[in-house]
Amino acid sequence: MFNAKKAGSAKRARRTQRRRAPFATAALLGAGLILTGGAYTAIDQGTRASAATESQSAETVARGEALFQSNCATCHGMNAVGTANGPSLIGVGAAAVDFQVGTGRMPMQANGAQAPVKPVQFTAEDTNALAQYVATLAPGPGIPEKEYLQADGDAARGAELFRINCAMCHNVAAAGGALTEGKFAPNLQQVTPAHLYEAMATGPQNMPVFNDANLTPEDKRDIITAIRWQTDVTGNIGGYNLGSLGPVSEGLFIWVFGIGSVIAMTVWLATRPN
Numbered sequence: 001m002f003n004a005k006k007a008g009s010a011k012r013a014r015r016t017q018r019r020r021a022p023f024a025t026a027a028l029l030g031a032g033l034i035l036t037g038g039a040y041t042a043i044d045q046g047t048r049a050s051a052a053t054e055s056q057s058a059e060t061v062a063r064g065e066a067l068f069q070s071n072c073a074t075c076h077g078m079n080a081v082g083t084a085n086g087p088s089l090i091g092v093g094a095a096a097v098d099f100q101v102g103t104g105r106m107p108m109q110a111n112g113a114q115a116p117v118k119p120v121q122f123t124a125e126d127t128n129a130l131a132q133y134v135a136t137l138a139p140g141p142g143i144p145e146k147e148y149l150q151a152d153g154d155a156a157r158g159a160e161l162f163r164i165n166c167a168m169c170h171n172v173a174a175a176g177g178a179l180t181e182g183k184f185a186p187n188l189q190q191v192t193p194a195h196l197y198e199a200m201a202t203g204p205q206n207m208p209v210f211n212d213a214n215l216t217p218e219d220k221r222d223i224i225t226a227i228r229w230q231t232d233v234t235g236n237i238g239g240y241n242l243g244s245l246g247p248v249s250e251g252l253f254i255w256v257f258g259i260g261s262v263i264a265m266t267v268w269l270a271t272r273p274n
Contacts, residue, residue, distance in 0.1 A: 064133030093140020158226030
């Protein structure tokens with residue numbers, strides 16, 4: 001009796017197993033196809049996105065080369081190797097081009113002690129194309145990451161770094177100052193964070209290069225924060241600053257107008273009738 005029941009249960013189990021096996025196989029095949037298709041789609045999309053990015057980058061570089069040949073090669077040479085009228089751009093990086101062209105200093109209107117700021121001649125897209133083309137010629141400083149341009153660093157530390165490394169030329173208030181032979185350190189109060197960072201990284205005009213070994217990206221961010229805080233938040237530190245030109249201009253102002261007023265008052269009192 002017991003053996004008969006056991007045999008019956010075994011037969012039912014085998015029938016149930018046979019019925020379930022096809023469904024299980026189909027389910028496994030379906031899951032495998034879904035996973036395979038999903039993986040293929042992801043890989044295909046990634047490949048297409050990468051190809052599109054590379055194509056766009058190649059088009060940008062080609063556009064930049066065309067712009068360079070028609071606007072810059074006269075001074076910097078057909079392959080940016082430099083001429084008697086302009087230095088080589090091999091290795092200056094995208095940051096140097098973005099700074100010089102983005103501030104209007106280049107193309108330069110005439111030879112002089114240094115290139116002055118003037119209205120920008122190229123659109124942002126053209127400036128980026130020129131920068132990307134020059135960046136392909138040799139390694140050099142790249143356009144800074146946005147995280148270092150937010151002006152959310154340590155303003156106190158940045159002000160100290162600015163006084164140590166920059167104030168001797170740009171003035172402690174970042175108002176600029178005169179240098180020798182007709183050169184000058186420009187006013188930094190209205191310069192964008194990106195151009196401030198690029199100037200430190202590339203050393204334009206008479207400025208030394210502050211690479212990451214001299215000033216880390218965090219140091220540069222702190223300096224930008226200090227300049228922006230001083231300019232945008234506090235205005236003129238210490239009251240009216242007479243152009244932030246330092247004690248010479250302030251002393252001259254007191255001498256001419258202060259002592260001059262005292263002398264004029266003395267003369268006026270002395271000429272009055274008794």
